[in-house]
Amino acid sequence: MLIRRLILITASLLGLWMLWVMLLPTPSSLPPSAPLSSGSWRVAEHTVSRLESFQLEARILGREDYYFDRGAKLSPTDLALGWGPMADPEVLRHISISQRNRWYFWRAEQLPIERRQIEINSANMHLIPATPEVASTLAGLKEGQQIRLSGQLVRIDGDDGYRWTSSLSREDTGDGACELIWVEQLAVLP
Template sequence: MPRWLWITLVVATLALVWAAGRGPSIEPATGPGGTLACPPMASPAGLSEPLQIRVDDAPVVRLGNHTMRPLAAFALEARVLGREDYRFDPGAKVSPTDLALGWRRMADQAVYERLDISQGGRWYRYRWGADGPPIPVREIVRSSANMHLVPANDAVADAIDDVRKHQTVRLKGWLVEITRDDGSQWRSSLSREDSGDGACELIYVCELESF
C-alpha cells in the first residue's frame, strides 16, 4: 500500500476516535420554565470555602434520558488536585469528568503534594507517608472533595477539557440529583464534612474557567 494512503488512513482513524470521544453536542437541561440558568450568586473570594445555598422548591428538568432536580446553588474556587475522565461507566453520559479539588490549606501545593492522590471508580483517594498527614485528616476531608461535573453546554464541556492538575478553577452551577429513566439515581452530597461512599458533589456546571 502506498505510504500516502497509510498516512491518510491513520489521520482518518484518529479523527474518528477524537469525534467518538468528544460525543454529540450537549443539550442543556430544560423544564417548564425553559433552560436551567446559572444561579444568581457571586463566586467565593479566593480559595476559600465553597458557597452553597440550598433550594427546596426548584423545578425538575429533563437532561437527555434523565430527570434532574437542583438541590443547592453552588460556586467555588479551588485548586485541581487531579482529574479522571470516564467513557464507559453508567454516569459517563452525563458526567464524563471528575475533578479532585482542594481549597483553603488543601489548595497549597506544599500541602497536597505530600499526599499520594489518586482517582478511579468515581472515588478520590489520598495516602501519606511515614511522617503522617501534612494537615489534620479532618481538615483534609473538609477542604477537598471529588466532584462529578455535568457540563451544561458545549462551551462548558470544552472548558472542562482544558483543565489540568495544579491549575485553579472557578465554577458555578447546581448540586443536583439525577434520575435515569430506568429508575437509577445519582445524588450529590450537600456537606463538606462527609467522606467515603456518597460524599462526592454532583454538579451541573454552567460556568467554569481555569487559570
C-alpha cells in the same frame, strides 16, 4: 505475517473504539429541554433536579475522564479539588492523589496537616457541563490549575430507575460524599 495481523486487528479495534467514543452523546450535545418545574429539567432520558446552589474556588488535585460507566453520558469528568490548606502546594507536596471508579484517594507518609482538614478541604466532584462553553473549558483543565466554578448541586433520575444524588455536606466522607454539579460557569484563575 502474524505480527502484521495483530497490528491490523489492534489498529482496527482502536479505530472502532475511538469512533464509538466520538459518537457518544455528551452534555454539550444534549441541551436541557424546558424546565419541568421551577427546580427540574430534562436531559436525554434523565430528569435533573436542583438541590441547592453551589460555588467554589479550588485547585485541581486530579482529573479522571469517564467513557463507559453509567454516568459518563452526563458527567464525563471528575475533578479531585482542594481548597483552603488543600490548595497549598507545600501541603500537597506531601500527599499522593489518585482517582478511579468515581472515587478520589489520598495517602501521605506523614500527614502535613490534620487528617480531618484533608477530608473537609478536598473532594471528588462529578461535573455535568451545562453548556458547550463549560464543556470546552472542562476538556482543557489540568492538574494544578486554580479554578472557579458555580452551578447547582443536583439529583439525577433516569427513566429506567437510575438515581445519582449529590452530597449536600462538606463534612461527609466515603460513599455518597461526592458533589454532583450542574456546572453553569467554569473559569481558570490566573
